[in-house]
Amino acid sequence: EMPLNMTQGVTEISQQVYDLHMKIFYICCAIGIAVFGVMFWSIIHHRKSKGVEPAQFHESTKVELLWTAFPVLILILMAIPATQTLIAMEDTSEADITVLITGSQWKWHYKYMDHKVEYFSLLATPRQQIDNKLSKGENYLLEVDRPLVIPTGKKVRFLVTSDDVIHSWWVPAFAVKKDANPGFINEAWTRVDHPGIYRGQCAELCGKDHGFMPVVVIAKEQADFDQWIAQEAATQAAAKEAELKLLAMNMSKEELMTLGEKVYMGYCAACHQPNGMGIPGVFPALKGSKMALEDLPAHIDIVLNGKTGTSMQAFDKQLTLSEIAAVVTYERNAWDNNTGDLVQAADIAKAQSK
Amino acid sequence: MSTVTTDPHAHAEHEHHGPAKGLKRWLYTTNHKDIGTLYLLFSLLMFFIGGAMAMVIRAELFQPGLQIVEPNFFNQMTTVHGLIMVFGAVMPAFTGLANWLIPMMIGAPDMALPRMNNWSFWILPFAFSILLASLFMEGGGPSFGWTFYAPLSTTYSNDSTALFVFSVHIMGISSIMGAINVIVTIMNLRAPGMTYMKMPLFVWTWFITAYLLIAVMPVLAGVVTMVLTDKYFGTSFFDAAGGGDPVLFQHIFWFFGHPEVYIMILPAFGIISSIVPTFSRKPLFGYASMVYATSSIALLSFLVWAHHMFTTGMPVAAELFFMYCTMLIAVPTGVKVFNWVATMWRGAMTFEVPMMFSLAFIVLFTIGGFSGLMLAITPADFQYHDTYFVVAHFHYVLVTGAIFSIMAAAYYWLPKWTGHMYDETLGQWHFWCSLISVNVLFFPMHFVGLAGMPRRIPDYALQFADFNALISIGGFAFGLSQLLFVWLVVKCIKGGEKATDQVWEGAEGLEWTIASPAPYHSFTTPPEIK
Amino acid sequence: MSDKYEHYYVPEQSPWPIVGAVALFMIAFGAGNYVNEVTKDQPGYGGYLLLAGIATLIFMLVGWFRNVIDESMNGLYSKQMDRSFRQCMSWFIFSEVMFFAAFFGALFYARIIAIPWLDGAGNNASTAAVLWPAFEAAWPLLKTPGGTETQAMPWQGLPLYNTIILLISSVTLHFAHTGLEQNKRGQLKLMLGLTILLGAGFLYLQVIEYIHAYQDLGLKLDSGIYGNTFFLLTGFHGLHVTLGAVFLLVMFLRIVLKNHFTAHKHFAFQAAAWYWHFVDVVWLCLFIFVYVL
């Protein structure tokens, strides 16, 4: 079931915004009823078919002044609460915790500025649901693999920016919508009162998959949050260490291809397509491409560092060494590319250090 | 619609020839009526092409999931739909009306610069062919929204961008020349005694619109040029790494864009101000205040552009400034609405199709204005921005505003143009079908938007499904209703009851003093205005 | 409004506008393809189409203006028509002003807003701290946030000479005009010729300056926002000087070869003069805001 009105949300600000919205709405309704009332009265009573003679009055400075001044007063009445709410919304000072939010085509990256925790957050709805091959789940298009987690009752400051085009980070329940402008950081904040899961979407056209870039935020009690973030920090630290160890080991072709396919579908297929054919004129095909068949160093380089001036982004920070190794291996062997090349994490690390 | 010239004023030497024959007439014409007709037909064609794209959008959005088109193509449809409707349908329609009506209304023989007039028109079909052709090139056409925000339109756009940029350049040239022509005609060719404050309001509103056009179209040309150099020649106007700012793009674009939306509504105000008094059989309540209100709207329109950019992270002071200025526009616009209503008050109204469209305009445009006012409230706009609430707002002011006024104008002046009365019954059918379907189409968008559906998405969450299906049905119905209009126009050109010179009982103004159909050259000796 | 309504000339059908429309089509379509071809090093026909379009446009202008001149010489134009032309030209110049305004706007925005913000001004403390820790705001922007470096173009050398040249050219043009009005054809020819030479001189020095910028200063079109605004503003200005000079040259040829214009009727000359003065004023703004300040 769809709500018919703006959400009241779960923060003091979102409540204020809702009240403001309703207030203007009612004022407009009142003016509308008055104006249309007079109009329909004329339509019903002052019609030629009723045999009325038209009056000929016109021009009255007094009346004109009146209906200029009256709306001005109404507008002032609206402007006062609007100004107050706006000033409160833009005051990001004295935050308890800060998260750096970076949009990129077409996912969000969250980095806790006070903790050693950062990760990407991607759409979790399976492709088959979008293509109408599976029935759609309850949170169709509004679900992600790793939601942003914030504590309740604390002032959370968001630093919003982008890696490529403009995105806009929007959670209706917080009344927070801030554009993510590449090269600049915008600030916003919220203080959520109740634990819960809050969903939103990217709200600025950012290319092909703009509609597939949801935002999910989980608000947890402070204690739960502390526990979560400690655990997350530990896991990420452990992963980094494991990464280093991996450098010494070699993965088998099966392992590389399985992991590679998973990474490919998650990160690359949106543009290069699941079948590696790309979209002519927009995204290059990998199947049979010169780079994927011959030039291995260039292949690793473009995955690591991206290609400036195109939507090919740098995956250096988004993927682990073994994931990059796997996806490159996958791209060199899938779809009849069959080069037989195996790329290992160590190869990636070498390319990285150059 | 061939206008056979039995020119009542035929006594001067040269130009008393009728129209030339065949294709040459239209290609080489210097006649304001021919050119007006060309503009109007072109605009109708574009309305259908843009409308067909809207139908693609609505078909894809009929159900959740991706059924008909790829997201990339969906974005192209949205973008080109917006561009075609704004630059191809609404603006040329108004220019066509200006061409037909302004010389007749001010007692002039033609536009001031007839050859340039022809040039302004003939650029358009070429400009739009380029834009439409780009849809078929490898990688597709423009897909960055009609607002083409950088860097989506620069670094991240496809090869069609250059074609887009140059087609906008030549559209701009056309608009600027058209606007200069209007200004010069009005300033210079008014019949003796036609002082500024005696001009019909349609002329006044176009006069002001033309100033808006020459002030902002060059700015649009400037910003597309920057997009071009950013994309292809390594400049960084919109790239922070080079010291630029993507938000700069939005400032320049909206400095053009906001006045642009008034360019699409001021002539509509002029049309409604002509029609309402006619069918109320009562003079317009406040002529002078209408003129002042129009001027105020035009002036204010240069101070409100950043209300499209509240979420871009401007400093609070700027947000407040733009919020207050935007709210102020409600005041002069209100003056217009109140004046129309006061004109009807104690009139003797009849309800022919032009009047029906005008009445619908007044109600529905005002509703669009109310949602505009809500959008102006910055904190609330944070919730509305880039949702279907905005889509609802601008379709109310554009479709039930601009398009409805164009329909009203077409019905109102068709008898003068063709010499035949249109089919009233068919016209009423067209009106009622349009009125009902257009509200089924756009009214629920308010709710969908408030509930949180972003705009420019090809697929949506399940909760929005029912309403979107309803909206799409309204859309198809509205599209089909427009076929009635085409049928009616064709019928009216081909024949029908002979129209009198006056046509409408309550009509006043110079255009109603000449024959129907209007002679090829309206006034070769100027009429005397008392 | 004039109290007496003069006879108004409505021109016959004319083929020129449609030729002009086709020319613009070729230019737009050609340029659109050409830009892609050069930047991607692909072969194509875009450039040829563009050139053909420009040629067609020139052909059209020549034909169209020949018609207008003939009509004017045949006395078909009334005073009112003359006013129409004048107003048309003035509003055209106004639209040009707005075109430059867009680029000046970009310049001011970058200087007053974008660059300080990148260095943390206003509500952008985090922008500087997180994204561009090494960046320092300055104008001219000699080192961009991304690290591109360049040198500034000083105003004292060529730009100053160019300013003086253009200022003098406006004065000479003014004397040409008074010469025309007082029927001193000798003064008219001399002063107009001088103006054109000064214009050519300006363009020559501008080219030298560009070469200097590229070769010695590393100041290029892609050197960040300083180079961008520098080249686009001076470039579009240079283009306008070129057009203005051609415009004046045509007037010169009409005067010398055909003995056109009289003390009372010389709209085309006046339009060219307005255009030239406008270009001059733009340069003054440029000199102040691009070079000096």
Ligand code: HEA
């Ligand atoms: C014809 C076109 C047209 C017109 C006339 C308007 C009129 C107005 N518009 Fe609209 N607008 C658009 C076309 C138009 N708009 C378009 C195309 C967009 C979207 C662009 C895009 O992003 O793609 C847009 C978007 C848009 C936004 C940005 C929304 C967003 O993206 O977040 C805003 C915000 O302030 C806004 C405000 C207004 C206001 C205040 C008016 C006012 O002029 C309305 C004034 C009228 C009234 C208020 C009603 C009558 C008045 C009375 C009866 C008097 C008494 C009333 C009161 C005192 C309340 N518009």
Ligand code: HEA
């Ligand atoms: C004057 C301008 C104008 C007009 C008239 C319209 C008319 C219509 N618009 Fe448009 N619209 C815009 C200006 C306009 N629009 C703009 C500026 C945008 C923003 C673009 C952007 O985001 O960049 C937009 C965006 C926009 C969207 C949002 C797209 C998105 O965000 O992804 C939608 C969605 O429903 C829509 C629908 C419609 C519909 C159904 C009509 C209908 O009124 C059209 C009716 C007309 C016809 C249908 C044609 C005539 C009939 C036939 C061709 C016969 C055949 C009929 C059938 C097959 C049924 N428009």
Ligand code: CUA
């Ligand atoms: Cu990201 Cu839209």
Ligand SMILES: [Cu+2]
């Ligand atoms: Cu606006």
